[in-house]
Every structure is written in structure tokens, then in C-alpha cells.
Amino acid sequence: MSLTAITYLVVGLTFALYIGIAIWARAGSTSEFYVAGGGVHPVLNGMATGADWMSAASFISMAGLIAGMGYGGGLFLMGWTGGYVLLAMLLAPYLRKFGKFTVPQFVGDRFYSKGASSVAVICLLAASLTYIIGQMTGVGVAFSRFLGVSNTAGILIGMTIVFAYAVFGGMKGITYTQVAQYCVLILAYTVPAIFISLQLTGNPLPQLGLGSDMVGTSVPLLEKLNQVVTELGFGEYTTSVPGSKLNMFVYTVSLMIGTAGLPHVIIRFFTVPKVKDARSSAGWALVFIAILYTTAPAVAAMARLNIHATVNEAVLGGGDLFDNENILQYENRPAWMERWEVTGLLQFEDKNNDGRMQYYNDATTDPEVLAKAEAAGWEGSELDVNRDIIVLANPEIAMLPNWVIALVAAGGLAAALSTAAGLLLAISSAISHDLLKDMWMPDLSEKGELLAGKIAMACSLIVAAYLGLNPPGFAAGTVAIAFGLAASSIFPVLMMGIFNKRMNKEGAIAGMLAGLGVTMLYVFAHKGLFFIPGTEFLGLFGGEPNFFFGISPNAFGAIGAIINFAVAYGVSKVTPAPPEHIQELVESVRVPRGSKAVSGGH
Amino acid sequence: MEMDRSAQAYWKAVLKLVGQILIVWFLVSYGAGILFADALNNIHLGGYPLGFWFAQQGSIYVFVALIFIYAKLMGKIDEKFDVHEQ
Numbered sequence: 001m002s003l004t005a006i007t008y009l010v011v012g013l014t015f016a017l018y019i020g021i022a023i024w025a026r027a028g029s030t031s032e033f034y035v036a037g038g039g040v041h042p043v044l045n046g047m048a049t050g051a052d053w054m055s056a057a058s059f060i061s062m063a064g065l066i067a068g069m070g071y072g073g074g075l076f077l078m079g080w081t082g083g084y085v086l087l088a089m090l091l092a093p094y095l096r097k098f099g100k101f102t103v104p105q106f107v108g109d110r111f112y113s114k115g116a117s118s119v120a121v122i123c124l125l126a127a128s129l130t131y132i133i134g135q136m137t138g139v140g141v142a143f144s145r146f147l148g149v150s151n152t153a154g155i156l157i158g159m160t161i162v163f164a165y166a167v168f169g170g171m172k173g174i175t176y177t178q179v180a181q182y183c184v185l186i187l188a189y190t191v192p193a194i195f196i197s198l199q200l201t202g203n204p205l206p207q208l209g210l211g212s213d214m215v216g217t218s219v220p221l222l223e224k225l226n227q228v229v230t231e232l233g234f235g236e237y238t239t240s241v242p243g244s245k246l247n248m249f250v251y252t253v254s255l256m257i258g259t260a261g262l263p264h265v266i267i268r269f270f271t272v273p274k275v276k277d278a279r280s281s282a283g284w285a286l287v288f289i290a291i292l293y294t295t296a297p298a299v300a301a302m303a304r305l306n307i308h309a310t311v312n313e314a315v316l317g318g319g320d321l322f323d324n325e326n327i328l329q330y331e332n333r334p335a336w337m338e339r340w341e342v343t344g345l346l347q348f349e350d351k352n353n354d355g356r357m358q359y360y361n362d363a364t365t366d367p368e369v370l371a372k373a374e375a376a377g378w379e380g381s382e383l384d385v386n387r388d389i390i391v392l393a394n395p396e397i398a399m400l401p402n403w404v405i406a407l408v409a410a411g412g413l414a415a416a417l418s419t420a421a422g423l424l425l426a427i428s429s430a431i432s433h434d435l436l437k438d439m440w441m442p443d444l445s446e447k448g449e450l451l452a453g454k455i456a457m458a459c460s461l462i463v464a465a466y467l468g469l470n471p472p473g474f475a476a477g478t479v480a481i482a483f484g485l486a487a488s489s490i491f492p493v494l495m496m497g498i499f500n501k502r503m504n505k506e507g508a509i510a511g512m513l514a515g516l517g518v519t520m521l522y523v524f525a526h527k528g529l530f531f532i533p534g535t536e537f538l539g540l541f542g543g544e545p546n547f548f549f550g551i552s553p554n555a556f557g558a559i560g561a562i563i564n565f566a567v568a569y570g571v572s573k574v575t576p577a578p579p580e581h582i583q584e585l586v587e588s589v590r591v592p593r594g595s596k597a598v599s600g601g602h
Numbered sequence: 603m604e605m606d607r608s609a610q611a612y613w614k615a616v617l618k619l620v621g622q623i624l625i626v627w628f629l630v631s632y633g634a635g636i637l638f639a640d641a642l643n644n645i646h647l648g649g650y651p652l653g654f655w656f657a658q659q660g661s662i663y664v665f666v667a668l669i670f671i672y673a674k675l676m677g678k679i680d681e682k683f684d685v686h687e688q
Contacts, residue, residue: 066658071639074657076633081662085627086670089620093676207659211648220649238654239643249636275685279676283669290662297658590613591685 003402007146010406011413014184018165018177033151042121046284048175049109049268051182053080053285054292055131055419056138059185060412061475064390067307070229070237072248072301076476077293079252079483081286083259088282091260092269094498096278097595099589100270102426103263103490104434110497110504110581114439119512121430123489124263126516127482128427129460131262134478135420141388141475142412143318144343146507151343152469153165158416159465166421167454178422181414192395192404196302199398200239206298225305228315232308233364233373237301244550251480251555257555258483259319261491264426266420275592303390310334311357311383325335327356336396345386346393352379359383388474409426427460428453470533480554481523488515488560496568501586503568508573511568519560526553584590612683619679623672631661 001010036500058080066073070469100106103124106208108117136155139162144154168240190206195207201221214224225237234240268285269278313367314326330348338345348357360373362381392412432453437444444452489512496503512587526545529535546552551559577583589596625646634642647655680686 078661081665187688279673286666593685
């Protein structure tokens with residue numbers, strides 16, 4: 001069977017499975033639509049959280065970014081897992097005890113103010129929408145390759161499917177389909193990694209293979225990779241940092257606390273039966289996430305090595321990397337390159353017209369590399385590989401069997417769809433439940449609420465798809481901004497709501513506005529007003545990118561969070577303490593006894 | 603009065619546990635993975651430089667362990683102060 005036929009078959013089968021489960025568990029009342037009646041087992045909930053969590057950014061984009069960044073890419077790995085420790089200890093059990101559906105409801109009740117809850121809705125929408133833009137970028141990559149169409153067409157088709165999918169089920173459909181999706185995506189991620197690890201190091205476990213010697217030699221894989229990339233003018237793989245150590249530090253903080261503040265993840269912990277389960281659920285979620293996250297660095301390093309090996313025989317065969325005889329001729333390029341050229345995400349430009357594909361760092365400042373390149377008649381790097389394609393192309397690069405390539409396509413689609421659907425749900429519940437029902441139209445019927453939720457989903461998808469066509473960065477980078485927004489607004493307010501009895505509504509509102517505002521200002525200055533290309537206003541701040549101590553906009557959420565805490569604390573000191581019953585509420589949230597099933601009614 | 607003291611003592615015990623776990627959490631990721639990574643890279647774990655290993659592998663394993671340790675110890679604290687769910 002041809003590759004295309006197998007891909008359609010595998011993707012078709014997995015979709016049939018998800019839709020089958022969604023029909024079987026179709027949502028009825030609004031309570032079921034949002035949180036599946038509060039009766040999901042911690043292990044299953046952990047798996048579903050894993051699928052929800054591991055989006056297009058984790059599955060499709062992250063390893064590609066690590067492949068390019070090397071050691072510094074560890075910030076994604078630590079950031080997106082370390083946040084679960086915070087979530088498990090600082091937020092999940094208490095929010096579960098509180099027993100409400102959504103983050104804005106908690107904020108509204110704890111800070112006894114509809115104003116605070118509206119601001120929380122705004123923060124939630126800002127983070128979730130940005131997140132979906134990143135997802136749409138990933139969806140575009142997956143669908144364009146899968147259907148053999150341009151990236152733009154891929155995004156539009158993907159958008160339609162995500163919408164149909166999210167509207168169809170509710171959380172209940174989504175919880176059980178997500179368990180299935182987790183299984184598909186983790187197989188799709190680990191199977192090719194195992195194959196590749198075996199090929200390169202003879203060790204079937206990628207986590208160990210990355211630390212092993214190259215097959216048939218006594219040279220460790222990472223040492224070999226270091227040697228190849230530095231010789232070609234790139235930074236050393238195992239030590240290169242993004243910008244500075246400070247930037248890496250702050251970036252990691254931002255992703256960690258963003259993880260703990262992202263509404264579509266928090267909402268998961270409302271669905272477990274008990275407070276006790278909320279704690280272990282976070283642990284189970286992290287177990288399932290860690291399987292992918294510890295495999296990713298191996299995928300990254302091995303893919304990097306394989307790409308160089310594909311275009312340059314000297315990489316694995318030994319010999320001179322700058323000898324043109326070792327460089328791949330364009331007409332002999334492997335089929336996977338042709339397939340990705342169709343999407344426009346892999347490009348070859350024959351700058352020195354010799355028909356061969358020279359790939360090196362032409363922006364290097366190393367005079368030795370530049371001299372060697374010039375001597376070899378190289379006139380610039382000729383291959384441009386979009387980092388977002390690395391994972392999907394990985395099995396093709398390593399020449400694995402067709403069914404593995406098909407499986408990865410199915411996994412990529414599962415990852416993109418599940419997270420997009422989970423996010424849409426968070427957005428729709430924020431608008432229909434927290435804004436419309438609780439604030440503007442209290443007598444809205446259940447039916448009206450569901451309809452409003454669906455309209456909200458459609459609108460946010462259209463916005464996300466439009467911006468996904470002109471993405472502010474790679475999928476994982478855009479998603480990192482979403483984390484920054486959550487980190488600077490939602491995490492601090494939740495934390496202070498639980499750990500600071502004296503925090504009042506004035507402090508909370510001022511803190512959220514300050515944190516979110518500052519972070520948005522910094523991000524928009526770099527990436528354009530609401531990410532619309534061409535509206536950057538870096539000039540206002542002197543025109544220097546990363547002007548705040550060299551911290552990149554993707555990492556700025558941590559600074560926003562500090563500002564949020566500081567402003568909230570300052571304002572609460574000079575305004576009246578919260579009323580007695582609120583302080584008692586905080587006391588009661590802190591102890592597990594007396595937890596009830598979640599309720600959303602008033 | 604007796605009950606109130608107990609509630610405060612419970613919260614204190616919780617904060618102490620959380621604090622201890624956060625110290626480990628910080629040391630493996632920000633410490634070994636970032637701040638001291640360069641120094642640790644002189645030590646090798648198989649083919650891994652140790653600092654690189656902490657940043658891309660080790661810290662994740664420790665995080666998983668930390669959550670389960672936390673959940674278990676919290677369960678004990680809950681029972682000790684008799685605030686666990688029935």
C-alpha cells in the first residue's frame with residue numbers, strides 16, 4: 001500500500017475511534033457538558049489531562065525547537081513539567097475543595113466582586129486565544145503535510161474540523177476521547193523514537209540512547225553532534241543558551257507558573273471526585289506527560305544529527321564536512337524533502353548553482369568556518385527547514401516504514417485537535433457561563449447558554465485561524481506567550497486567593513490588570529498589536545529587541561507575575577480588609593474535609 | 603478554642619511540607635539544570651554531561667517523584683489533624 005493510502009487509513013481509523021467515543025458519551029445537561037459530572041478516576045483523568053496538555057506545541061513543535069536550540073531547549077522541558085508540581089501543591093486541591101466550575105467563578109466568589117471575575121475572564125481569554133493561535137499554526141503544519149496542500153489550506157481545513165469536533169461533545173465526550181487520543185499520540189511519539197534510537201545507538205530506550213555511544217563506535221552521540229554542529233558554525237549543542245542564562249531562567253519560571261495558571265488545565269482538577277484525588281491526579285498527569293517529555297530531547301538531538309547526515313555524507317561516514325563530494329545533490333534528494341517542499345515549510349535555494357545542498361550556519365562569526373565555506377565555494381546555507389516540521393518529518397528522515405509515518409501523522413492531528421478542543425471549551429464556558437449567565441443575562445436558559453458557548457467557540461476559532469496564518473512565531477514559541485499571559489495574571493490571583501487571607505478585591509483586580517497589561521505591552525511591542533503583523537512598536541522603547549535585561553517577550557510572563565504580586569500586595573495594604581465571611585471561606589478551602597461535588601448553580 | 607488551634611497548626615504543617623518540596627524542586631531544575639549546569643557538565647553520566655542531563659531529563663523524573671511524595675505526606679497530615687475526607 002502507498003504511504004498516502006496508509007496515512008489515510010490510520011488517520012481515518014483513529015478519528016472513527018474518537019468520534020465513536022464522543023457519540024457514546026454525548027453530553028446532556030450543562031453540568032455534563034463542562035465537567036463530566038465530577039466522577040472521573042485519577043489515572044484516567046491524568047491521561048486525559050496529558051492529551052489535553054500535550055498539544056501541537058508539545059507534540060509537533062517542541063522537539064524541533066529543542067533540536068535548534070540544544071541545551072537551552074531544556075527550558076521547555078523543565079517549564080512545562082515543573083509547573084505541575086506547583087499546580088499539585090498550590091492550586092489543584094484547594095480549587096477542587098472550592099467546588100466551582102471555572103476559574104472566574106473562584107475569583108468572583110473569593111474576591112466578592114463581579115468586577116474581579118470579569119477581569120479574570122479577560123485574562124483567561126487573552127491566554128486561551130493566544131494559545132489557540134499557536135495550536136492553529138501546528139494544525140496547519142499537520143494538515144498541510146497530511147493532505148499535501150499549502151500551509152494556508154491546511155489551517156482552514158483544520159479549523160473546520162476542530163470546530164465540528166469541539167461542538168460535538170462536551171467535556172465528557174472530550175475526557176474519554178482524550179484518553180484514546182493520549183494512547184494514539186504517545187505511541188506515535190515513542191515508536192519512531194525507539195526505531196531511531198536503535199538505528200543510531202543500538203539502545204531501544206530513547207532516554208538512554210541519547211546518553212549512549214554511536215553504534216559501532218565509542219563516541220557518545222551528544223559528543224558527535226557537538227562536533228558536527230560546531231564544525232558547521234552552529235553553537236555547541238549541549239551548552240548553547242537562548243540569549244543568556246538569565247533569559248533561560250526567567251523563561252522557565254514563566255512557563256512553570258503559566259502551566260499552573262492555564263484555565264484549561266486547572267479545569268481538569270474540578271472533575272476528580274475528591275480533594276485527595278486532585279493531588280494525585282496532577283501526579284498521574286505528569287507521569288503520562290513525562291513519557292513524551294523525556295523522549296523529546298532524544299528526538300530533538302537525533303533528528304538534528306539525521307538532518308545533517310541526510311545532506312552531508314561525511315557526518316556519519318567520516319571525512320571532510322566541507323568536501324562538496326559529500327554533499328547531497330538536489331536531484332537525488334529523498335522523497336520526504338519533496339513532500340515537505342509542497343507545504344512550503346522546507347525550502348532549497350541553490351545559491352552557488354552547483355546543484356548540491358549546502359547546509360551550515362552562514363551567520364556564524366567563526367572565521368575558520370567562514371574560511372572553509374568560502375574555500376569550498378559555498379555562498380550561504382541553501383536549506384531552510386521550518387522547525388515545526390521536525391517531529392512530523394522525523395520518521396521519514398530516518399527512513400522508517402510507512403506505517404510509522406502514518407502513525408505520527410495521526411498522533412500530530414490528535415495532539416492538535418484535543419488541545420484546541422479543550423481550549424475552546426475553556427473559552428466558551430468563560431463567555432457563556434461566567435460573562436453571560438453570571439453577569440449580564442442571569443435568566444439565560446440552559447439551551448441559550450449552550451448556544452452562546454458554541455457561537456463563542458466559532459468566533460474565537462476564526463480569530464485564531466486568521467492570526468495562525470501570520471503566526472507570531474513557531475507553534476511552541478507562540479504557545480509560550482500564552483503561558484506568559486496566564487503566568488502574569490491568573491496564577492498570582494489564584495495563589496493569593498488561597499494563601500493570603502488579607503488579599504482583597506482591590507488588590508486582586510489591580511494586580512491582574514497590572515500583570516497582564518505589562519506583559520501584553522512587552523509582547524505586543526515585539527510581535528505587533530494583538531499579533532497583527534506590521535504593528536510592532538518597539539521604536540517607542542528605543543527600538544532594541546529584548547530591551548528589558550535581554551529578556552525575550554516569550555519569557556516575560558515571569559516579570560509580569562512579579563509585578564502582579566507586588567501591585568496586589570501594595571494596593572491591598574491601603575484598602576479595607578475583605579469581609580469576615582470571605583476570610584472564613586479561605587479557611588474552609590484550606591482543609592479537605594467537607595468537599596462536595598462541583599456545582600455551578602447560584 | 604482547641605479546634606481553632608488545630609486548624610492553624612494544620613495549615614502550618616502544610617506550608618512546611620510545601621516549602622520543603624519547593625526547595626528540592628528549585629534545586630534540581632533552576633539549580634542543577636540552569637545555574638550550576640556548566641560546572642556539572644564536567645561530570646558525565648554515560649554520554650550525558652550532567653548539567654545537560656538535569657535540564658533535559660533528570661529534573662522531570664524528580665518532579666514526578668515530588669508530586670507523589672507530596673500527595674502521600676499530605677494524606678498523612680490530613681489524617682493526623684483529622685481533616686481528611688470521609
